[in-house]
Amino acid sequence: MSTGGDSARAHSVAAPVRAGILVTGTEVLTGIISDRNGPWLSERLVELGVDAAMIQIVGDRPDDLMAALRFMADAGVALIVTSGGLGPTADDLTAEIVGQFAGREMVLDAELEEQIAEILRPLMSRWPGLDAEAIRSANRKQAVVPQGATVLDPVGTAPGLVVPPSDGARPTVVVLPGPPRELHEMWEKAVHTDAFQHAIAGATVYRWGIVRLYGIPESEIANTLRAAADASVPLASLEITTCLRRGEIEVATRYEASAEPAYAAFLDFLAERHRDQLFSRDGSTVDEQVASLLNGSAWTVAAAESCTAGLMSARLTELAGSSAYFLGGLVVYSNEAKVSLAGVGPELIERFGAVSSEVAEALAIGAALRLGADFGIGITGIAGPGGGTEEKPVGTVCFSVASRDEARLTRRLRLPGSRSDIRDRSTTVAMHLLRRVLVGDVAAAPSSSVRDLRTEQA
């Protein structure tokens, strides 16, 4: 739930240029795949100072497509961005419907037809079994565009379009392909067209501040905003949105240049009140911070994981360049593997159980030793749905970060959620523990800032 980003405050900042996002495709609508284009486009629009007023997902029915375009026009948006429906099959209708909506005739663009044919040539030679005539006719369909539209060169095989209305009254429509990679690349081209810039003329240029906190519940931020208002921090010129993401709280603030001092005051208030929890003042993620701490040192890390079974190693290598500091990991699912690979003493498992702080510490030390790393991360827990006991219910996870000699920071938590929630959240906890060890503030930080996760809700 967002906090403070309500409409009254938003409007007091300015009357922003609004846009609508229309995602098409039965497979998106029916939940077979989940849409990533809507949120991505929304973020890009916001960066341009354009408010995404709505995202609408409809199937491949012409009536629904047209109704959605008209609804957005009625809502007063200056721009509509569509994704999908540019393919070669009969149910790919977006270009045609948008042409109708904009009051523009559909015409064959011969140059474009040749350009698409050129793109398809190597593809056709690699798939000798394909039906060449079907492909040629599909090619032609993709080259039929609304007259007067700006054509965006294909990234895959489908061209994009920027379609201004024929009468100037309706919104301009930007037509982009559905595959995210194609959409991302084509978006840049679309933004730089005259038709696009004309449509968003007058958009306020905003600044953005993003900070991240770890170790408090989201509800506490609502209290902090109230307290800031009571302390006369000038919040009225800031549009603040908070969100819980992978166990962290992200506070995003949008403001005009003139509100820079207000944002600085808000940031100071936040930093003062949540000293131990505010880990990022520049929007950097814990992953980026860990990467930067490791890149800035000669330290290396390794992991030994049970319940997360490789997710921690995978997360540590998500960023390119991680091979400079990540040496490797041990996935020790069975007790035998914990002993033989990570060197955990069988008597520890016997005495404390495989899910215990003691075994987590032995895993962390074992990872550092076996991989020859400066630091090891150990994770062992019960991801469920089975395997829980009264003493160690599902969600119990033990973590440790160690050097080759000794455990440096160890925690036992109970995490909420499903098997996959618990596994994912565990990697967030481990990243924060690693960050703390790397920053060297283990002694200074109170343990409660980690223990708080116990009651956190996803």
Add this chain to the structure above:
Amino acid sequence: MSTGGDSARAHSVAAPVRAGILVTGTEVLTGIISDRNGPWLSERLVELGVDAAMIQIVGDRPDDLMAALRFMADAGVALIVTSGGLGPTADDLTAEIVGQFAGREMVLDAELEEQIAEILRPLMSRWPGLDAEAIRSANRKQAVVPQGATVLDPVGTAPGLVVPPSDGARPTVVVLPGPPRELHEMWEKAVHTDAFQHAIAGATVYRWGIVRLYGIPESEIANTLRAAADASVPLASLEITTCLRRGEIEVATRYEASAEPAYAAFLDFLAERHRDQLFSRDGSTVDEQVASLLNGSAWTVAAAESCTAGLMSARLTELAGSSAYFLGGLVVYSNEAKVSLAGVGPELIERFGAVSSEVAEALAIGAALRLGADFGIGITGIAGPGGGTEEKPVGTVCFSVASRDEARLTRRLRLPGSRSDIRDRSTTVAMHLLRRVLVGDVAAAPSSSVRDLRTEQA
């Protein structure tokens, strides 16, 4: 892009009951988090024989919420399901706007107020720093509901609602909380209310068939559908949607009971034409098939991964019960780790390079040996963005599945996409190779069915 699921065909099946899904929240709209509720609700509705006609995402502005509800009513939906906006803060407006939309007065439900207070009591004692008065007033706000609505007991702290229209002309609105776990649990309660069942009365009960193919491009399915029509397979009574998901093609078919023979004929046609690629006729995923093959045997597996860095082990343990057959894994990011942990001969790395079929085979055998597993999976590749060469460009990944004695199936592919695409897609390739070895059909299958991935687009 969907294929064949166009409107004309859908309508020829029946005139289905339609529903709209309204997802609220500025943080979803601005792309800070991506919506998972829309697709989930859409799948549930479809299972009930209700067509999700649209998913709309709007921010926390009252006007936008109301406009979206009215738009859906105008589109003729019988049911609207909302997610989000039930929290305690001022911008959580859904209940109130839905009350207005349904023409119902808002009233305080005293019993519900007490129920929410009861839920909050332990939370308040665990977080002694919280502002008790603020919480009590938030609690009261959540207990104010439209008169005549069916209240759904809170799963978290927010109650849900089923709100029939006061005049019978507009759609019934189901109001659910935003956190996915709460929404999922409350959905079941909502479906069983009289008001819900009344709203969807007359929904056609459909059957579903889902099959999966691996190793052909999606465009080939369009050709197959044309060929099926040419061969007089009765497609008119089937609503077929295809979608590319993690490198596999999913073909989902919805049909009425009377079209069962048509579906059987279609399935036979598909199986005949794509004998080597159709790996699932019952909708099971490759992960489920691998799990079932391993559960049905006494075999155990282990992995040694470089570029995927733990993702393969993590994927093999996504399903509960995997500890019965998955022993562990080695994440061998550095060359030293490949040698010391997985026992890869340094001369192999020297001679063929770390990314080579030879090293993939040594990793697979090493994983099996070191973990004492029956089968080992080896993966080594260049996930990028750096590190590519002319001979081994970014996306080059080598795979092997081996017993402790010998490599059983080895492939070198070039996968498209970003670093994260390449890592994820690599696990799909490895799952299919493992499945083939487990099924024992290595000799029978042509290598092209794997090589085809080279040109695949995400």
